[in-house]
Amino acid sequence: GDSVTQTEGQVALSEEDFLTIHCNxxxxxxxxxxxxxxxxxxGPQFLxxxxxxxxxxxxxxxxxxxxxxxxxxxxxxxxxxxxxxAVYYCALGDPSSGSFNKLTFGAGTRLAVCP
Amino acid sequence: DPKIIQKPKxxxxxxxxxxxxxxxxxxxxxxxxxxxxxxxxxxxxxxxYSYQKxxxxxxxxxxxxxxxxxxxxxxxxxxxxxxxxxATYFCASxxxxxxxxxxxxxxxxxxxxx
Numbered sequence: 001g002d003s004v005t006q007t008e009g010q011v012a013l014s015e016e017d018f019l020t021i022h023c024n025x026x027x028x029x030x031x032x033x034x035x036x037x038x039x040x041x042x043g044p045q046f047l048x049x050x051x052x053x054x055x056x057x058x059x060x061x062x063x064x065x066x067x068x069x070x071x072x073x074x075x076x077x078x079x080x081x082x083x084x085x086a087v088y089y090c091a092l093g094d095p096s097s098g099s100f101n102k103l104t105f106g107a108g109t110r111l112a113v114c115p
Numbered sequence: 116d117p118k119i120i121q122k123p124k125x126x127x128x129x130x131x132x133x134x135x136x137x138x139x140x141x142x143x144x145x146x147x148x149x150x151x152x153x154x155x156x157x158x159x160x161x162x163x164y165s166y167q168k169x170x171x172x173x174x175x176x177x178x179x180x181x182x183x184x185x186x187x188x189x190x191x192x193x194x195x196x197x198x199x200x201x202a203t204y205f206c207a208s209x210x211x212x213x214x215x216x217x218x219x220x221x222x223x224x225x226x227x228x229x
Contacts, residue, residue, distance in 0.1 A: 029158070029229050034213075034217075041222065042220075042222050042223075043119075043205045043207070043220030043223055044158065044205070044220050045220070045224050046217040046218065048220070049215065049217065051215060055156045067191075088155070089158065091158075093166035093214065093215040094213040095215065098128060098211060099163070099165055099171045099173065100163040100165065100170035100171040101146065101148075101170075101171075101209065101212050101213070101214060101215070101216060102160045102163065102173065103158075103160060103218065104160070105157045105158040105159075108157055108158075109141060
């Protein structure tokens with residue numbers, strides 16, 4: 001079945017540091033890839049999406065590029081702020097799986113940014 | 116104001132009992148979903164509904180039954196509760212359920228089964 005692997009369980013940075021959170025996927029079809037962010041006490045919020053190879057998704061200074069060759073969709077931000085502290089989820093939607101708009105999520109990466 | 120309302124926010128239940136988790140969305144969406152998040156597993160898809168019709172069920176147990184009484188409602192009934200059911204249950208919606216639409220999530224109901 002489809003799966004998403006996020007390498008880092010936790011990341012600790014200082015403000016203005018560069019962020020990379022790694023995401024690799026496995027899917028039988030040609031999935032769409034997503035990043036969601038979850039703040040304490042809330043549900044996940046859509047960050048952005050990419051649907052085809054080499055497409056870049058971006059929002060709020062975060063970006064990721066769909067790479068079919070390496071099956072990756074790594075999240076990056078050039079300069080993090082304390083307000084970026086949250087849990088980040090990589091997810092995939094695979095229409096060829098036969099399910100109705102089901103998202104498969106990674107385990108999440110907790111980002112802590114210190115002032 | 117939250118556009119997806121989940122009630123209650125916290126729920127404590129005893130093993131073997133039955134509970135209903137409430138979800139209402141005011142986004143005008145036609146597709147609704149339930150996801151579960153536990154300490155042991157990441158966000159896990161449970162059900163999807165489109166125009167009040169069940170489209171997909173990825174829950175192995177029949178103890179979990181979604182109920183859609185209105186277009187913007189999707190409740191989740193859980194019977195014969197077990198401690199393993201302890202998790203946060205998220206309701207979500209999307210415009211039409213088109214492939215790879217973005218999902219909007221509620222704040223969740225945290226269920227603890229003792």
